[in-house]
Amino acid sequence: MFRNRNPQRELDRKLNLFRESFILLIADGRYPPERQQRLYQAAQQAGLDWQLARRYVVGEAKAFFEDSIRRVIADGRITPDEIKDLLSLQRRLGLELDNAPLLERVFAMAEQKIHAMILERAAYLSNKKIVEGLKQNISEFSLPRERTDRLYALLDEQHAMAKLMVGELPILQPSVTLYKKEICHLDIPASFLPDGAPAKASASGKFLVTSERVMFLGLENPFAATWPEMKHCKMHAHGVMLRYKATGGVLFCPNPQYVATLIIGASHVYNRARMPAPSNKRLPDLSNGVDL
Known part of the structure; x- marks a missing residue:
């Protein structure tokens, strides 16, 4: 009379054979789909649950995946195909839910690369x-x-x-009356602090950029400067420093980058004779200021 084998011992034997096969298949640093398919078929023939078998080698799979990521990171250049291959490998290894910090590093490197390319x-x-x-x-x-x-x-x-x-300026309906044929490009709430004034002297009002003028309209500290009178524009964290005529001040406004860029772009249009458009690939560094 034959004794039945211990089911747990038999399962352990099959799982150990699965691990040996998996390690052998990834020994050369590769695990293409056809190798996974061979391993899957072997598991099926042995009566092994595929998900159980993959969980059994999760330690080896993680180590292999991390090595694969390190090879991609090594040259410092990340390509779309490399990321696609890593994501495909992650799925084949059953590691989709794994945190994979090294993979996040790959994503960060790629984002940084594209960010720099855009700028x-x-x-x-x-x-x-x-x-x-x-x-x-x-x-x-x-x-x-x-x-x-x-x-x-x-x-x-x-x-x-x-x-x-490049002078593609928005055209808005102004909230105040302008000169005949004067075009409004910007009309926003803002505060203005003239040069030399204490911080408490900052006054609220409206800031407008038009085809004729740059002006701040408020009960205190109003100014209006024609384009030939505008001298300099510099972006700050919370506003824009303007130089006009023989004076200037700081305009506190939402989105200073947009406001400064619009002023510079409008100056390209309306002071074209003295201010040629930029020829380099990068936009001007607004934090250093631009002469108008």
């Missing part, structure tokens, strides 16, 4: 075709949603700034 080409981003091409490049990297969304937002922002810089 490097910023002055060309008034061209919609170039923007669409960069959006396609971003999608090809298969980055996590939040990283992709950040890059799309940066690209849209730089596209808007580049359009302003």
Whole structure:
């Protein structure tokens, strides 16, 4: 009379054989789909549950996956195909739910690379075709949603700034009466602090940029400067420093980058004779200021 084998011992034997086969298949640093298929078929023939078997070698799978990531990181260059291959390998290894800190490092390197590329080409981003091409490049990297969304937002922002810089200015209905044929490009709430005045002297009002003038309208500290009178524009964290005529001050406003870029772009249009458009790839460094 034959004794039945111990079921747990038999399962352990099969799992150990599965581990040996898995280690053998990844020994050369590769684990393509056809090798996974061979391992899957062997597990099926042995009567092993596939998910159970993969969990049994999760330690070896994680180590192999981390080694694969390190090889990608080693040269410092991340390509869309490399990320796609890593994500495919992660799925084959059953590690989709693994935190994989090294994979996050790959994503961070790719995001940094694209971020730099967008800024490097910023002055060309008034061209919609170039923007669409960069959006396609971003999608090809298969980055996590939040990283992709950040890059799309940066690209849209730089596209808007580049359009302003080449003189593609918005046209608005002003909240105040302007000269006949005067075009309004900006009309926002703001505060203005003239040079030499104490901080408490900052006054609230409206700031407008038009085809004729740059002006602040308020009960205190109002000013209006024609384009030939505008001298300098510099962005700060919370506002824009303006030099006009023989004086100036700081304009506190929402989105100082947009406001400063619009002023510079309008100056390209209305002071064209003395202010040629930028020829380099990058947009001007607004924190250093731009002469108008």
